[in-house]
Amino acid sequence: MSGSDWYRASAPGKFVILGEHAVVYGKPAIVLAVDLRMTIAVRGSRFNTINGERIDFRRQPHLRYLTRNVTSGLEFETKSQIPVGSGLGSSAALSAALALALSEKENRHMTENDLVEEAYEAELYAQGIGSPMDASACVHGGGIAVNLPEASDRHLWTVTRGERTWSVSDVDVPDMTFVIGNTGIKAPTGPLVSKVKRFLDRSSFAVDIVDDIEQVTLQGNDAIARGDVEQLGRLMTEDHKLLSILGVSSNELNKLVNASMPYSYGAKLTGAGGGGCMVALTDQPEKVCEAIRSRGGTPYVVRTGVPGAMLHP
Numbered sequence: 001m002s003g004s005d006w007y008r009a010s011a012p013g014k015f016v017i018l019g020e021h022a023v024v025y026g027k028p029a030i031v032l033a034v035d036l037r038m039t040i041a042v043r044g045s046r047f048n049t050i051n052g053e054r055i056d057f058r059r060q061p062h063l064r065y066l067t068r069n070v071t072s073g074l075e076f077e078t079k080s081q082i083p084v085g086s087g088l089g090s091s092a093a094l095s096a097a098l099a100l101a102l103s104e105k106e107n108r109h110m111t112e113n114d115l116v117e118e119a120y121e122a123e124l125y126a127q128g129i130g131s132p133m134d135a136s137a138c139v140h141g142g143g144i145a146v147n148l149p150e151a152s153d154r155h156l157w158t159v160t161r162g163e164r165t166w167s168v169s170d171v172d173v174p175d176m177t178f179v180i181g182n183t184g185i186k187a188p189t190g191p192l193v194s195k196v197k198r199f200l201d202r203s204s205f206a207v208d209i210v211d212d213i214e215q216v217t218l219q220g221n222d223a224i225a226r227g228d229v230e231q232l233g234r235l236m237t238e239d240h241k242l243l244s245i246l247g248v249s250s251n252e253l254n255k256l257v258n259a260s261m262p263y264s265y266g267a268k269l270t271g272a273g274g275g276g277c278m279v280a281l282t283d284q285p286e287k288v289c290e291a292i293r294s295r296g297g298t299p300y301v302v303r304t305g306v307p308g309a310m311l312h313p
């Protein structure tokens with residue numbers, strides 16, 4: 001192939017359905033990929049450009065890391081359906097898709113495990129902290145669980161950084177419809193994680209709440225396996241209450257969760273909280289969208305059971 005050929009790949013966004021914050025303390029979490037995708041194309045070029053503009057790699061740390069071994073110029077084109085800064089995995093999807101496109105360009109075969117390691121390293125390079133949950137979900141698609149006990153028959157890979165180890169397993173996800181509601185408020189993850197840690201350090205009650213989140217997540221994994229949307233919805237709502245007790249919800253998130261409840265099996269914040277997004281499990285997505293809009297949120301109807309990172313012609 002000539003240097004002018006495009007190499008194109010995409011990866012899905014994702015959301016945490018159960019287990020956020022508790023996962024920091026070694027508890028399980030479940031992450032589902034959704035049908036909002038990031039697509040990136042790359043080809044050789046005289047200059048480094050993205051969507052027709054010169055790249056300042058200081059402002060594009062993910063690209064800077066992923067192209068660290070490339071000695072010639074590259075032209076990138078990106079197209080994303082994933083809202084940025086919303087906790088829906090836009091940076092992990094970018095990293096996964098670009099790593100796959102570059103491996104194809106360089107005629108290097110990469111397994112899913114290789115892609116996860118590369119995308120996760122790009123996330124660490126850009127953000128300094130984080131777990132491989134997002135990268136695993138965006139690469140693998142469908143659903144993944146982290147730190148799920150007795151999941152050896154579904155084990156995908158283990159990721160270790162320093163003293164921390166994450167065991168990642170596959171979750172067989174039925175086709176479900178969710179509505180994600182974006183508050184439009186960007187709340188950094190770090191301060192919220194620190195807030196929960198301070199609570200746990202001074203209160204055995206907070207420790208009990210984290211243990212309760214673990215039990216909800218384990219029950220939710222069983223509900224997903226059975227395709228029991230009613231039970232899964234109830235557990236999502238219970239998880240939201242527990243996360244609210246930990247202090248990571250907000251008035252804006254609660255408004256969207258409460259507005260969606262009459263038309264949903266259940267609803268909760270997703271991700272770090274403080275702002276960002278909530279998610280509702282529903283078979284009446286239009287009514288949930290209308291309710292979210294009426295409270296000032298931006299809704300996205302998403303489906304689960306979608307493929308992970310993949311190449312395109």
